Amino acid sequence: xxxxxxxxxxNISVNLCCQIVLVLTGMLYSLSAAAASPEIGxxxxxxxxxxxxxxxxxxxxxxxxxxxxKPDDYCLFxxxxxxxxxxxxxxxxxxxxxxxxxxxxxTFYLKQKYGDTQxxxxxxxxxWVYKKNSRSPSSWRMF
Amino acid sequence: xxxxLFFSPLRYSLHINFFIKANFMKTxxxxxxxxxxxxxxxxxxxxxxxxxxxxxxxxxxxxxEENFNGGFLKIGLGYKVEENPYNEGxxxxxxxxxxxxxxxxxxxxxxxxxxxxxxxxxxxxxFYNSEHxxxxxxxxxxxxxxxxxVYDVDKIFYQPLDSATMIGLQATGHYGQTTMQFLVAPYLxxxxxxxxxDNSLYASAWLGHSWQIKNWSIHASVxxxxxxxxxxxxxxxxxxxxxxxNFGQYQASSGIDLTTQISASYPISExxxxxxxxxxxxxADSISDSPVMRVAKNEPNxxxxxxxxxxxxxxxF
Numbered sequence: 166x167x168x169x170x171x172x173x174x175x176n177i178s179v180n181l182c183c184q185i186v187l188v189l190t191g192m193l194y195s196l197s198a199a200a201a202s203p204e205i206g207x208x209x210x211x212x213x214x215x216x217x218x219x220x221x222x223x224x225x226x227x228x229x230x231x232x233x234x235k236p237d238d239y240c241l242f243x244x245x246x247x248x249x250x251x252x253x254x255x256x257x258x259x260x261x262x263x264x265x266x267x268x269x270x271x272t273f274y275l276k277q278k279y280g281d282t283q284x285x286x287x288x289x290x291x292x293w294v295y296k297k298n299s300r301s302p303s304s305w306r307m308f
Numbered sequence: 309x310x311x312x313l314f315f316s317p318l319r320y321s322l323h324i325n326f327f328i329k330a331n332f333m334k335t336x337x338x339x340x341x342x343x344x345x346x347x348x349x350x351x352x353x354x355x356x357x358x359x360x361x362x363x364x365x366x367x368x369x370x371x372x373e374e375n376f377n378g379g380f381l382k383i384g385l386g387y388k389v390e391e392n393p394y395n396e397g398x399x400x401x402x403x404x405x406x407x408x409x410x411x412x413x414x415x416x417x418x419x420x421x422x423x424x425x426x427x428x429x430x431x432x433x434x435f436y437n438s439e440h441x442x443x444x445x446x447x448x449x450x451x452x453x454x455x456x457x458v459y460d461v462d463k464i465f466y467q468p469l470d471s472a473t474m475i476g477l478q479a480t481g482h483y484g485q486t487t488m489q490f491l492v493a494p495y496l497x498x499x500x501x502x503x504x505x506d507n508s509l510y511a512s513a514w515l516g517h518s519w520q521i522k523n524w525s526i527h528a529s530v531x532x533x534x535x536x537x538x539x540x541x542x543x544x545x546x547x548x549x550x551x552x553x554n555f556g557q558y559q560a561s562s563g564i565d566l567t568t569q570i571s572a573s574y575p576i577s578e579x580x581x582x583x584x585x586x587x588x589x590x591x592a593d594s595i596s597d598s599p600v601m602r603v604a605k606n607e608p609n610x611x612x613x614x615x616x617x618x619x620x621x622x623x624x625f
Binding site for chain 1: 378380523525573574575578579580581624
């Protein structure tokens with residue numbers, strides 16, 4: 166039995182809509198899953214801070230999240246200070262948020278509370294719109 | 309009385325009017341050619357001077373020049389509101405171009421908008437640098453071209469005047485976030501203006517300070533610009549032969565313009581900047597008192613002082 170072109174078109178549209186809904190649901194699920202449980206590693210939600218002139222300090226609100234396979238006592242450090250930013254007890258993941266001010270790249274790393282080894286690291290890069298070589302000191306403020 | 313008053317006093321280079329545009333291009337080409345000749349002379353002088361230097365001095369020189377070599381080009385698009393006595397101002401989308409490049413002491417600067425030093429194209433040579441001070445010899449546009457053509461009741465008041473490009477010595481001092489700059493330019497390059505002006509002197513003094521508020525960069529500056537009586541009289545004076553019923557004879561004395569600007573920049577990314585600025589210039593009394601300027605300031609969309617405010621997004625190369 167032959168179906169009418171209108172019905173065929175309707176079937177194709179319904180099919181296409183179902184597929185789009187399925188793909189979108191899948192994407193949303195994977196996104197929410199990623200947000201809920203980060204990948205193994207140390208993630209910075211912003212890995213770059215931009216200031217106007219080289220040498221200026223850069224202000225950035227940093228969110229760090231980490232996840233590791235084995236639960237233990239872990240501490241998060243930054244290259245700005247020797248003391249830990251935050252420690253977690255018997256945990257395999259954590260989140261940390263703070264404003265940082267720096268004119269140099271900042272490295273974040275995770276260590277066991279009583280260990281020396283950096284288990285995972287990530288770097289926040291400080292960049293400038295006007296680099297040192299873009300301006301001679303004899304120039305007037307050009308910007 | 310009907311007619312046109314088209315001025316391009318220093319800073320007002322990109323006029324829509326054909327006359328101004330043509331004059332501006334002529335000036336730009338002439339200035340670029342002069343600058344190139346000037347630059348080539350300086351390069352050859354610099355090269356021959358270097359032959360006499362010791363190896364150690366050459367190494368030191370190379371090291372210091374290496375630090376000064378480089379530059380940038382910034383092109384911005386934004387919205388500008390401008391009011392002044394010279395033209396009908398701007399209220400709309402504008403293009404802003406600023407840049408500087410230095411190589412082996414030779415530099416070229418371009419100031420076209422969004423900067424208190426709105427001087428157009430300039431070429432120079434940075435010949436001495438100390439810890440806080442830098443010294444250059446450079447060209448500066450001391451005054452833009454002016455075109456007055458007014459059909460007065462008795463005759464036509466007509467003044468086509470070329471721009472004045474000068475050469476001078478510039479000293480720039482940096483102390484922390486404070487910058488000061490002094491320029492004295494006694495030599496006129498433009499032959500036509502030079503023939504008409506006996507004692508030419510343009511001098512300027514600028515003081516600027518920057519603050520950082522989070523990632524915002526705030527800059528405030530104030531500047532004084534002096535022009536000798538002969539220069540101002542060339543542009544604003546009216547001789548007995550030129551005088552008409554409404555534009556009587558006038559002799560301009562020397563004068564000082566006062567400019568102040570405040571601006572804010574925010575980095576959107578490594579290459580993009582958001583910028584905004586407000587600039588105000590109080591013109592010298594000898595300019596404001598001239599019969600032409602008294603008429604001009606009362607024309608529609610004009611004002612006695614120069615005010616400009618703008619917001620723009622810029623790409624920095």
